[in-house]
Amino acid sequence: MGPLHRGDGVMAAGHTPQTRALAHIVLVALCAFALAPLYWMVTTSLKPLDEALLVPPTLIPETASITTYIDIFLETMMARWILNSLFVAVLSASGNVLFGALAGYALVRIRFRGRKVILMLVLASFMIPFEATFIANYVLINDLGWYNTYTALIVPWMAGAFAVFMFRQEFLGISDDLFDSAYVDGSSEFRAFWSIGLPLVRAAAVTVFLITFIWSWNALLWPLFVTADAELRVVQLGLVSFQTEGAVFINMLMAAAVIGILPVGILFLVGQRFVIEGVTQGGIK
């Protein structure tokens, strides 16, 4: 008996017109379910407050307008907050790629005592929740004199266990022969990392960049802790400010949320292929 192919036996059962139609219906329903909050968010952002509060809600805005968006940019520092978030997230994510790749490479390619212990410690740190460490981190940032600076927003998040683990898994899959030939050609260890290793883990690099970018972009508590000035606020902190003491201007909050997620959405659209490849490969190895 030969190997199973598409269209053979059991596999074929999943591809009859009826089951395919059913699969599409289920997928469309799931997509609609997943997209409904986004649709609600966008449409609410286009409504005036009185319409945004209507029960039952209007599915299509009766008086759609971008006034709320204009108000947000005119009356708040949203543009500044977006730039702050971009600045912080790009540097944090870049740091994760650089330091994660270096550490991952070292853990795979360089033989040294305690390598496994270090790997275990790195992985263990991944399991400690942020909430358990943030007061200690806050004290440290304060002692370093970094309170209310961009440094406090960026530096603590420039390296992380997730990135180290992802890169380690990627480097494990690269043949030693490639590096050996580089050494024969007189390449240094860093040169081998930079010219041979890094290009081969491009997908993981993009994955790490995107995921840590999103983490950084979504951070709320840490920026709240270590900043004081409105000029240093990031987008998520800006969003909180639309929830005033006591009540929420829901249309403004949703407009701000739309503005807040757009950069992440665009970035993800651009890099989604790498994320899928990176996550899949990382999972296989």
Next chain:
Amino acid sequence: MKDRSSRPKGMILGALLMVMALIAAACGDDEPATTTSTPDVTTAAPATTEAAMEEPETTEAAPATTEAAMEEPDTTEATSATTEAAMEETTTTTLAQLEPATIQFWHVYSGPLEEAMNELVARFEARYPQIDVEAQFTGGYYPTSQKIAGAIEADDLPNLTVAFEDATVNWGRAGVLLDLTDYVNDPAIGVDVADFLPVEIARNTYLSEGGRMLSFPWTVAIAVMFHNLDMLNGLGFDGPAETWDEFLAQCEVILTELNKSCYSIQVDASMWNATGFTYGGFPTIDVETRATRYGEEPWTKALDLFATLIEEGYGFPTVGRADEATANLSDFASQQVAYIMTSSRWVPFVEEGVAGSFNWSVGAVPQEFEGADPVTVLFGPNAIAFNTTEAENLATWELIKFLSSADSQAYWAATSGNLPSRLSVGDSAEYSAFLETSPPMAAAWEILPYALSELPMNDEGNLGPPPFSFRVLQQDVQAELLTGNMSREEAQRKLVEDGATLLGEYYANLFDS
């Protein structure tokens, strides 16, 4: 070579990941909590002040009693001028004595409220040029308390914040608060506490902490009944119900004639207490026995009322809706109901939400009997100072005094929708003019003198603020009762039993440690 057949799967996976990323990006967090407590309250007296302040003038002149203040709200300009003059005089005195200082003020006000707060700070800095106030929005109450927990560990506390009584007790026990008692009573730099709502002075006096003032009144809000006047008038009612019996009668007509529920019930401990207080269910806690009073008759009546509202279809809870307070407002703005009970602080939001589409106003919570005082609950954060340096402590006290002055409170109340905790604000031209433009706030101002604190208290002070977990218990039981998952008897039993366990442990820690 890539397998082309994997592309559609990749696209679907990509689309799903995209959606998840967008949803993740839209997420945030905010939740309430309490901090741990350790003993020892810091008592920092204004040691240098008596020598420094030679002229024992108090800053604010004001009527002494609630009645006087409420009955004569229109001597505004003269009183305001007198207050201004008095403040100028005292300001000149203290101005030369205050050392330069930078005050860190962590607060919870954002958007228009942050602008209003910044304006008050600017006014303060103009009056005291040598004092620099760094006012910072630090998120809601929970993030702010978390930030303060970090600041305590880092020994880098702000000078001033706004918070509630349970947090105040915890910080007091941690020994980081500035005891304001001596500042308040100091003949040179103190304030006339008789001008404040008596309940506010008592609320900020902690009998569990030796009767010290660990916080100071800021602004307040009360539970009120928002009602749709057009709907009520259209059904032949002159106005909102004054008693619960009248309320139920109106609800029956609304259900019969309009096929609508009359009341969207917000699951909220304060609104729950407001209802119970109208039956005489104050206080909810007996501190001596460390137990709740939910097993007593007033609460039996209150819980029966809730059960009746649900059983008859007169009301429905906001349980399960993302933001219950906003859901409450949505129901009212959409004319799904005739009544909602919520904070007077919501008047500006209701104005914007209704956007003139119907006539509405604010009234007292219906009472048990006709002619009864319009009892309700009062709540709101207090000003809390942390003990830092002598110069900063004095400057912080000046800032607290400034923020609680009649002029500042008039401005803050008119711009924020909060109510003043100071009686003479009713005499201010600014606040009187504001009340004329806002009948709902004027109605709330009229009810304010009858409002009770939710804390267990006597006339001298609060007997021991309960933990936040007690509010959670109240709200959990309320939700179960209103969704029909718990009978009135079961609800009372749970409140009594679980309440006793919770409060027993809490007060043992508070009083016996």
